[in-house]
Amino acid sequence: MRNRSWLGKLKAVRGVTGYPAVELMTLAETGTRALIGAVFGPPATGETEYAGRLLHLLDDTMQVLADRGFDAAGFLAELAAAGAQFLVRLTAKRRLPVMARLDDGSFLSCIGDLAVRVICARVTVTCAGGTTYAGSYRLATTLRDHRRYPAAALIARCHERWEHEAAYLALRHTLLEGRVLRSGDPAGLEQELWALLARCQALRRAMVTAIETRPRHRSRPGRLHHRPANRHPDAHPGRRRPRQPRQPGRPDRPRRPEQPAPAPAAPRQRPQDQIPAIPLEQHRPAPARPQHSDHQPDHHGQPPRGTSNSTPQ
Numbered sequence: 001m002r003n004r005s006w007l008g009k010l011k012a013v014r015g016v017t018g019y020p021a022v023e024l025m026t027l028a029e030t031g032t033r034a035l036i037g038a039v040f041g042p043p044a045t046g047e048t049e050y051a052g053r054l055l056h057l058l059d060d061t062m063q064v065l066a067d068r069g070f071d072a073a074g075f076l077a078e079l080a081a082a083g084a085q086f087l088v089r090l091t092a093k094r095r096l097p098v099m100a101r102l103d104d105g106s107f108l109s110c111i112g113d114l115a116v117r118v119i120c121a122r123v124t125v126t127c128a129g130g131t132t133y134a135g136s137y138r139l140a141t142t143l144r145d146h147r148r149y150p151a152a153a154l155i156a157r158c159h160e161r162w163e164h165e166a167a168y169l170a171l172r173h174t175l176l177e178g179r180v181l182r183s184g185d186p187a188g189l190e191q192e193l194w195a196l197l198a199r200c201q202a203l204r205r206a207m208v209t210a211i212e213t214r215p216r217h218r219s220r221p222g223r224l225h226h227r228p229a230n231r232h233p234d235a236h237p238g239r240r241r242p243r244q245p246r247q248p249g250r251p252d253r254p255r256r257p258e259q260p261a262p263a264p265a266a267p268r269q270r271p272q273d274q275i276p277a278i279p280l281e282q283h284r285p286a287p288a289r290p291q292h293s294d295h296q297p298d299h300h301g302q303p304p305r306g307t308s309n310s311t312p313q
Contacts, residue, residue: 002185007042022181022189024171025050026197027057030065030163033170034204038197040190048075058084063143065161071140073112080114080142087158090118090138104151108144117144121155171200 007020023043027036037057039050047069058064060083068089070076079086090096096109096118106119119141124134139158143149175196183189 003183003189006186008044010043019180022193023047023050024168024193025054026164026167027054028164028167030160032204032208033163033167034208035167035197035201040193048072051075052078055079055082058082060084063087063157065158065164067161071111073114076111076116076140077114085142087139087141087143087154089158090140092138094138096140102146104146106146106151109140111140114142115144116140116142117146119151119154121151123155167200171196175200175203 009016024040026038062084064086066088100108119139
């Protein structure tokens with residue numbers, strides 16, 4: 001109830017969801033998938049407002065990749081004022097004026113008072129089974145020099161944004177191992193989230209340090225996955241063994257030496273009115289077999305019962 005009053009509920013097809021959800025916004029490095037910063041809170045706050053709280057972590061050596069939904073004029077102006085370059089996908093509803101056509105097919109335009117360059121691309125994805133998906137992309141960037149930054153190179157760089165989605169996949173599924181957050185109050189929920197982020201960052205740093213010892217794979221730290229690293233014994237030095245299922249007739253905890261043994265439980269008996277009245281069969285004694293005076297064996301090769309097997313003297 002306390003988390004629900006803080007986070008609220010998400011809208012669903014039939015009203016709202018049955019559980020509260022927390023919205024997490026991170027600034028991740030595409031090369032290593034390391035987390036530079038993170039903020040979280042109620043989903044009603046909005047993605048652009050959470051992203052604005054991470055702008056102080058940017059500098060002029062960075063280029064920000066963002067999906068559609070972050071193309072608001074005010075947010076892009078703040079992003080450019082932080083000193084970093086950006087490459088942001090535009091929504092289909094946004095219409096920008098064409099100020100000048102460039103040789104690579106892109107054109108110069110503006111979003112509010114910010115001068116940008118717009119690149120149009122047709123992206124086709126072919127799956128392993130042969131199924132293809134295609135879509136039109138429009139990218140806005142502050143890298144306006146088309147000779148120094150060709151359109152084809154920026155389109156290929158836009159694909160690196162999926163490294164950020166892979167980092168979220170590790171947070172939500174691999175490290176959480178299919179469970180949900182367990183804290184029942186906002187303070188515990190914040191502590192649990194920061195612990196999850198710290199665990200992800202520690203594993204990623206260890207993975208990047210390990211791959212630096214392999215010269216052939218040193219340039220591809222993003223190809224490392226959290227699942228093998230999470231299962232390594234050194235990743236959880238203090239983890240307890242999983243609890244074994246309780247066996248019938250065995251207590252959950254071991255008995256101390258001075259503790260007396262528990263008395264056996266009395267068997268459960270049904271009431272007399274629930275016992276069916278079935279007559280019991282009378283036991284009939286088996287008829288006595290006749291005794292034989294001779295020593296002839298029976299048809300099984302053994303002497304008959306009641307006789308001796310010895311040879312008379």
